[in-house]
Amino acid sequence: MNQTFSFELFPPKTDKGMSKLQAVVERLRALDPEFFSVTYGAGGSTQERTFDTVDWLLSEGIDVAPHLSCIGATREQIGGILDRYRAQGVHRLVALRGDIPSGMGDHGEFQYANELVAFIREHSGDHFHIEVAAYPEFHPQAVSAHADLDAFAIKARAGANGAITQYFYNADAYFAFVEDCQRLGLDLPIVPGIMPITNYLQLARFSDACGAEIPRWMRKRLEAWGDDLDAIRAFGAEAVSELCRRLLEGGAPGLHFYTMNQAEPTLAIWKNLGLG
Ligand SMILES: Cc1cc2nc3c(=O)[nH]c(=O)nc-3n(C[C@H](O)[C@H](O)[C@H](O)COP(=O)(O)OP(=O)(O)OC[C@H]3O[C@@H](n4cnc5c(N)ncnc54)[C@H](O)[C@@H]3O)c2cc1C
Structure with a gap:
């Protein structure tokens, strides 16, 4: 099987960040990835930064998959963005619901990501290869594991070509999720999202918010190193490389790295995996 590798970036806030x-x-x-993806935030200025980052990647001849979230947006706005990307030669999107920022009460014309996927197909036909988000440890707002899986199936059947998972550190959660999807007759590739470990406190905060579990054995070790970032990174590179090895050997169709706009942590895992 041809395994695909991709790297996620977020749009920098400053010119200095952009140079970095x-x-x-x-x-x-x-490393010749399949594509770079660029996250998309809620609100005008962060969205402009996504467009700027996408523009730069395209100008360098790099395959880019912009993320596009629909919460708070109108069909007209989303249609405009799809037309813009299409005219620029973008062929791949990561389609998401996104989260309603606090203070913004209304979800707009789209409530769930499956509605965005259906709209993209309605508006742009088969032009875009659409990736959607998957949650092997379940989305934090899901009513139940079953309900989340059913919602994922609706989203996949609305016209998704592939899925990228939320990060996780327990390979069994991924394999169980993939099996559940196969049982439902879903045959889209589900690529594990890989989060390198560089800063424990930041990771712990983020994991609580997005419903990703850091297993106790990892948490305890990471906590014990306090602010010794070198030790945390060395352990993280080993543990995450081992996770990736298990995933690839177990049949995962590729890996999507949450690079956090840093090269080194992803390169360390890449080297450990001997990916060339
Ligand atoms: C790979 C990846 C990339 C991401 N990139 C970004 C980004 O760039 N910008 C950003 O803001 N966020 C991003 N996120 C976070 C994402 O926006 C949040 O996790 C958000 O809360 C859910 O988005 P979703 O597309 O998974 O939503 P959905 O698939 O709509 O699911 C959201 C919740 O609603 C439930 N649900 C879904 N459909 C239905 C339905 N039809 N009926 C009833 N319940 C339903 C689900 O069970 C789930 O609990 C990303 C997440 C991942 C995994």
């Missing part, structure tokens, strides 16, 4: 990102992309590009 460009250097990171130069290094990661040498």
